[in-house]
Amino acid sequence: MQSFTMNESFPLNAWYAVAWDVELKNELLPRTICNKALVLYQKKDGTPVALEDACWHRLLPLSKGSLRGDTVVCGYHGLEYKSDGRCSYMPSQETINPSACVRSYPVIQKYRFIWVWMGNPALADEKLIPDMHWNDDPEWAGDGQMIKVHCNYRLVVDNLMDLTHETFVHSESIGDRNVAEAPFDVHYDEKTATVTRWMKGIQPPPFWKGQLNRVHKHEGDVDRWQIIKFEAPCTVNIDVGVAIAGTGAPEGDRSQGVNGYVLNTITPSTNQTCLYFWAFSRNYNLKDQSNTTELKNGVAHIFSQDEDILEAQQKAINENPDREFYNLNIDAGAMWARRITNKMVEEEQETKIDAL
Template sequence: MPSLNATTSTTNKTLGHPLNAWYVAAWDHEVTKDSLFARTVANRPLTLYRTDEGRPVALADACWHRLAPLSQGHRVGPDEVQCPYHGLRFNSAGRCTYMPAQKTINPSAMVPSFPVVERHRFVWVWLGEPTQADTSLVPDMHQMDSPDWAGDGSTLAVEANYQLLLDNLMDLTHEEFVHSGSIGQTELSESDFEVTHDERTVTVSRWMLDIEPPPFWLKNMRDKFPGFHGRVDRWQIIRFEAPSTIRIDVGVAKAGTGAPEGDRSQGVNGYVMNTITPHTDRSCHYFWAFMRDYRLDSQLITTQLKDGVTNVFGEDDTMLAAQQRAIDANPDYEFYSLNIDAGGMWVRRLIERMLAAEAPAGTAS
């Protein structure tokens, strides 16, 4: 276990959001050819749509003329949007193609157009320096569209800074207290864990051996192995990828059958997929899914898992919103960190480095 022998404090309760990074703006099915989709990402209102060829586009949601929201307008032509106020039209590059009552188009008439990539069932947007928009930096969420995994997810609007949700996901000992009726158990806070990291990732690994399965995992074992009873080996391997994506490799297997050594054949394995997009400084969009590698053809299990995880995350949502309100009400109070916060502290450190790299020369991070 990481050795943080003394309780430490920090006034850095929440961090800003790097802009030279990929954030999910929407699920792929939310962005269409026929309509405009509004979404605020990192305090930047966007309008999203697809061209006639199906390519996703993200423009600033403010017309060049009088800043009317383009998302309230219409799709026109092969790749254009029309402002709802005075009818100006802009193509997918953000350049104005039509102005009412005049033949000459002002050459400065443009709105920002942001790099977009479609991957892992999501539409990702880059709000920072366009020349740095490297698609190889899109976080790995391959289980979302792999034929070896099945599942579904949703989006939560969380009234809390995105960093508080990252803290929540990097330390799952809170399950013992917040989710005691479903996935929580005392072994979570009693077990050792290991933290590793590099320049873009942080991994927290925890194994709980020879324990009673909590209700959620007992049901899943019985979905795959009808009539199962007995003790299990349980794992949680949390992998953060900067700036705000966390995949959690979770599951249980019959105790003593070799799961810690890599044999999970007598168990059930899931991936909790999480990517968090800042909305404002005090709210975020939480895109999540639960993917599994068993009974892939069962829509019933997919629906049951989605409903169950929705209830679990609803409990997190309530706690995080209350935490944000307490932070706002107590600006002079500090945060304190325990051993269990080691993974989250490394996440904060990586985000701080990204923010420092974006800071203008000569300014303090």
């Protein structure tokens, strides 16, 4: 029986965010994705490139070399590679070995992220990129960050799929007893799992009180929602907000409220590290850039609290290799997320199509 707690597996046939759009320039950026060292860069025309970060010749990471225009020059013996991975120069010979190339990975820029497909390139379909449109939709404003967390990516998904932890980890900002005590519904399909929690007629926590007051000048009771949607293998978009209590938000009228999306996609780097990309987008005060900065800083602070918890959890897991998690009612969303991801991994292993 495979360990539930120590299951660090990930599918390869999936799009993984590897960088924010602003991180990618016409210079070499090394990133480890799914245990593979990649070197990323942007071509002069703006197209992203992802190559295996190991020279065909002597395996030196190409990221230790340099970029000349769109051509990567190895920092050891000067072999050159074009953006499709083909070698275009070898020292001291007039021809180029026809086998010489490094693997190039399908790569797409969308929703302000750079996405790479690590599995069978013939299956890389742009339509499979998880919907994170709130990150570059003019109806929404926001920004975010990438943090490298020293834990398996599944622990971050677990964390996001159950927001009960807000009460205890983030008590001074977004967490209060109402979150820990409100009932919730869990639904799933082949590719997604959704956890819906409504907290009606409650006093908002400090963070939401401030946001609502800015827009609607209201300090009283609210209806608060958290709708967490997981999309396999590692994207969690959370629809969050509050509206003036009794104005119809649970029935669909959110006009008397403020709405945000916490966008998260957590890319496996190694088995015990992940690249956690997050953003917070809001649909109010769209032109208020100080609000964007404030929210980004606020969420960054909240996530640094999670980071601390998650790294300590990973350490504890490693120190107790024979132990398995207990699961509670609150873990239903996380359990569905894990099961859906496990299915993806198992299907790949059955057809071995990931081996490439």
